[in-house]
Amino acid sequence: MRPPAHSVELTQVTEWENGAVRAVQDSLAAEEPLEIRVNGAPVTVTMRTPGHDLELAAGFLFTEGIIEENSEIYNMRVAGQEASKKSNLVEVDLKSRPFAVENLQRNFFAASSCGICGKASIEAIRRRGLLPPDREFHVDPRILCGLPEKIRSRQAVFDRTGGLHAAALFNAMGDLLVLREDIGRHNAVDKVVGWAIGEGRLPLSRSILMVSGRGGFEIAQKAMAAGVPVMASVSAPSSLAVKLARELGMTLIGFLRGERFVVYSGEFRCLS
Amino acid sequence: MRPPAHSVELTQVTEWENGAVRAVQDSLAAEEPLEIRVNGAPVTVTMRTPGHDLELAAGFLFTEGIIEENSEIYNMRVAGQEASKKSNLVEVDLKSRPFAVENLQRNFFAASSCGICGKASIEAIRRRGLLPPDREFHVDPRILCGLPEKIRSRQAVFDRTGGLHAAALFNAMGDLLVLREDIGRHNAVDKVVGWAIGEGRLPLSRSILMVSGRGGFEIAQKAMAAGVPVMASVSAPSSLAVKLARELGMTLIGFLRGERFVVYSGEFRCLS
Numbered sequence: 001m002r003p004p005a006h007s008v009e010l011t012q013v014t015e016w017e018n019g020a021v022r023a024v025q026d027s028l029a030a031e032e033p034l035e036i037r038v039n040g041a042p043v044t045v046t047m048r049t050p051g052h053d054l055e056l057a058a059g060f061l062f063t064e065g066i067i068e069e070n071s072e073i074y075n076m077r078v079a080g081q082e083a084s085k086k087s088n089l090v091e092v093d094l095k096s097r098p099f100a101v102e103n104l105q106r107n108f109f110a111a112s113s114c115g116i117c118g119k120a121s122i123e124a125i126r127r128r129g130l131l132p133p134d135r136e137f138h139v140d141p142r143i144l145c146g147l148p149e150k151i152r153s154r155q156a157v158f159d160r161t162g163g164l165h166a167a168a169l170f171n172a173m174g175d176l177l178v179l180r181e182d183i184g185r186h187n188a189v190d191k192v193v194g195w196a197i198g199e200g201r202l203p204l205s206r207s208i209l210m211v212s213g214r215g216g217f218e219i220a221q222k223a224m225a226a227g228v229p230v231m232a233s234v235s236a237p238s239s240l241a242v243k244l245a246r247e248l249g250m251t252l253i254g255f256l257r258g259e260r261f262v263v264y265s266g267e268f269r270c271l272s
Numbered sequence: 273m274r275p276p277a278h279s280v281e282l283t284q285v286t287e288w289e290n291g292a293v294r295a296v297q298d299s300l301a302a303e304e305p306l307e308i309r310v311n312g313a314p315v316t317v318t319m320r321t322p323g324h325d326l327e328l329a330a331g332f333l334f335t336e337g338i339i340e341e342n343s344e345i346y347n348m349r350v351a352g353q354e355a356s357k358k359s360n361l362v363e364v365d366l367k368s369r370p371f372a373v374e375n376l377q378r379n380f381f382a383a384s385s386c387g388i389c390g391k392a393s394i395e396a397i398r399r400r401g402l403l404p405p406d407r408e409f410h411v412d413p414r415i416l417c418g419l420p421e422k423i424r425s426r427q428a429v430f431d432r433t434g435g436l437h438a439a440a441l442f443n444a445m446g447d448l449l450v451l452r453e454d455i456g457r458h459n460a461v462d463k464v465v466g467w468a469i470g471e472g473r474l475p476l477s478r479s480i481l482m483v484s485g486r487g488g489f490e491i492a493q494k495a496m497a498a499g500v501p502v503m504a505s506v507s508a509p510s511s512l513a514v515k516l517a518r519e520l521g522m523t524l525i526g527f528l529r530g531e532r533f534v535v536y537s538g539e540f541r542c543l544s
Contacts (some may be wrong), residue, residue, distance in 0.1 A: 009511040014535040014543060016413050021543055026534065031489055031510035032390045045388065047489055047512070088388045116307045116317065116360045141288050162527065163486050163508030183488055183510050213485075214435050216455055217303055217319055236435030238303035238455050239281040240319070255434065262298065263286040271286060271293055 006030055006050035006086050007181070008161060029163035031183045036060060037079075037091045048187045049164060050086055052180060052194070053078055056187055057090040059194030062202070063222035065128050067094065070197045118217075118240045122247055125221050132249045133229035134205035139270050143174040145259055147210050148234055154179050167192045170208045177207065185211060186218055193226045203227025215254060217241050224248055230269055232256045237264055278302055278322040278358050279453070280433060301435035303455045308332060309351075309363045320459045321436060322358055324452060324466070325350055328459055329362040331466030334474070335494035337400050339366065342469045390489075390512045394519055397493050404521045405501035406477035411542050415446040417531055419482050420506055426451050439464045442480045449479065457483060458490050465498045475499025487526060489513050496520055502541055504528045509536055 013026045035045045036057045043066070048056060054076055061067045075093040151168050154176065167188035168179040180191035189211060196202050208230040209223050215237035221244060223231040231245070232253035242264045245252035251266030263271060285298040307317045308329045315338070320328060326348055333339045347365040423440050426448065439460035440451040452463035461483060468474050480502040481495050487509035493516060495503045503517070504525035514536045517524035523538030535543060 011511075011514060011536070014539050015532070016535065016543060017532040019413070024534075026536075028511040028514060029508060031512040033388050033393055035388045086389075116305050117358075118304045121305055141291070161508050163510060183486070214455070236301060236433050238435060239283075239300040240303040242283060242300060260287070260289040262296075263288065264283070264298075267286050271288060 027161045029161040029183050032086065032088055035089045037089065038066065039092075039094055046184065046187060048184055049182045050088075052191045053087075053090050055180070055191045055194030055198065056182075057092055057194065058197045059190030059192065059222075061092065062197055063190055063193055063225040065225065069202070070200070071095070118243060121217065121240065122244050125224065125244065126248065128225070130224055130248065131203065131227060133224070133227055133251075133266075135229075135249070135268075137172065137206055137229040137269055138272075139172050139208060139230055141261070141270055143172070144208075144232060144253065144256060144261060144270060146174050147208070147232065148256060150174070150176050151179060151210060151212070155181060164188075166212045168210050169196070169204065170210065171206060172208070185213055186222065188212075189219055189222045193222065196226065205229060208232060210256070214238070215241050215252065217244060220244050220250070220252065224250055230266070232261070299433045301433040301455050304358065304360055307361045309361065310338065311364075311366055318456065318459060320456055321454045322360075324463045325359075325362050327452070327463045327466030327470065328454075329364055329466065330469045331462030331464065331494075333364065334469055335462055335465055335497040337497065341474070342472070343367070390515060393489065393512065394516050397496065397516065398520065400497070402496055402520065403475065403499060405496070405499055405523075405538075407501075407521070407540075409444065409478055409501040409541055410544075411444050411480060411502055413533070413542055415444070416480070416504060416525065416528060416533060416542060418446050419480070419504065420528060422446070422448050423451060423482060423484070427453060436460075438484045440482050441468070441476065442482065443478060444480070457485055458494065460484075461491055461494045465494065468498065477501060480504060482528070486510070487513050487524065489516060492516050492522070492524065496522055502538070504533070 007030050009028045009030050015022050015024050030049050031047055032050050033045050034048045036043050072094050074095040078087045079089040079091045080087055151166055155166050164181040165185040165188045166181050169177040169192055178195045180188050182188040204226045209228045210232045214235045215233040217240040220241040230251040234256055237254045245265035251269040252264040253261050255262045279302050281300045281302050287294050287296050302321050303319055304322055305317050306320045308315050344366050346367040349363055350359045351361040351363045352359050423438055427438050436453040437457040437460045438453050441449040441464050450467045452460045454460040476498045481500045482504045486507045487505040489512040492513040502523040506528055509526045517537035523541040524536040525533050527534045
């Protein structure tokens, strides 16, 4: 699979192997800042791998609770693009809602009366009024075990750079719907969600989201925001991701490797 | 090695292995938000693994350019701690400098006249007036190859949870000076730098910083801020980390595994 333009950069490096030194050409995962502006105001700058930037912006606005549906976006464009130059700015115009930058910080700056804590962070997400993920969705363990290989065989940039995270969406049959790669795991997830927004597929109530690496709180809350019923990763989740998944009823799977996985929450969707 | 209190949480999970289902107890890497306040104003909330929180706060303030030396810190404390409860707030009082929260964003919101881009991000770091890392520091390739195993043998929490990043500091002989673990790679680096601040060891001009996973821009700029001459990781660096290392003269090593590594910048410190 051919990676998107600008997502890989070539460079000359020096390899040392058991005393032997040689010059080689290496492919690097590209990393550049992307600024997202909403109604003219800068909202965030994220270090991302260029490519699928409109998806990234749409997914970010959605998973962070700035928009609740695609129809709120009046217009969205990669700005200031010249033919010879990559652009690192996406401008979004929202239709009606007066936009408050403060909203953005509510997840992380969530504090309860007893101070800032994981419980307050979970409460802040609960207050967004997200629907609980589909309880009828079911996935067969054997299908789960097949997902990592499907990601590996499609990870275009990772093969060349060894430096990217992947997020992928599958249906209950294990068919790959979309895969996105990025230097930031959260960006890869936002790109996947942004793709789903554009396709009119939200909420993702019949899908499995699989991410490379670890499953932390931030990733779990993005999955939850998109209505994903089953989230899986190849490595361990964090304590707070597990608490969030349990409180909001999402199936959370870790250590999905070979013929084995661990279910941290919502066993009923895959083990009954 | 015994991990710090609160850095691991136990929970009941369900394991599926080749059709067999069993309940097991699992150790999770703890993740909780930490708020850092400077002179009473909230500066950041980071999702971190509890433990070494004062180091994390001091390291963060230093690597993000809010303080330039330890003596600027008048007082620093874990706040609101009750005997029965973990605290998620560190309060820092700086001595003289009027503190501007805007400073914090300068790295990521860095924009040049031609727009936001990696080049502007590097320029913003250059403007901080960091000293170039020590050019006389030299490390033997065989010593580099021994570092990953030294980290593995000391990674207390990772062994149990599979879910933590590590950052470790070594001298030129390959002796481990300090190792910190965290759910966030950047936090692990900040904890290491915070340790060095407390020990009066800055700048780290005679040290190697090794991080688990990938070496992105954010990690490279933190290493640079601390004066580290050699940074190594087990996986790939990003394009922007390489550009930063080359422009500011830091040795950047990736894919440090077994008897092999790749040098992306500053070959003279290890290959001559």
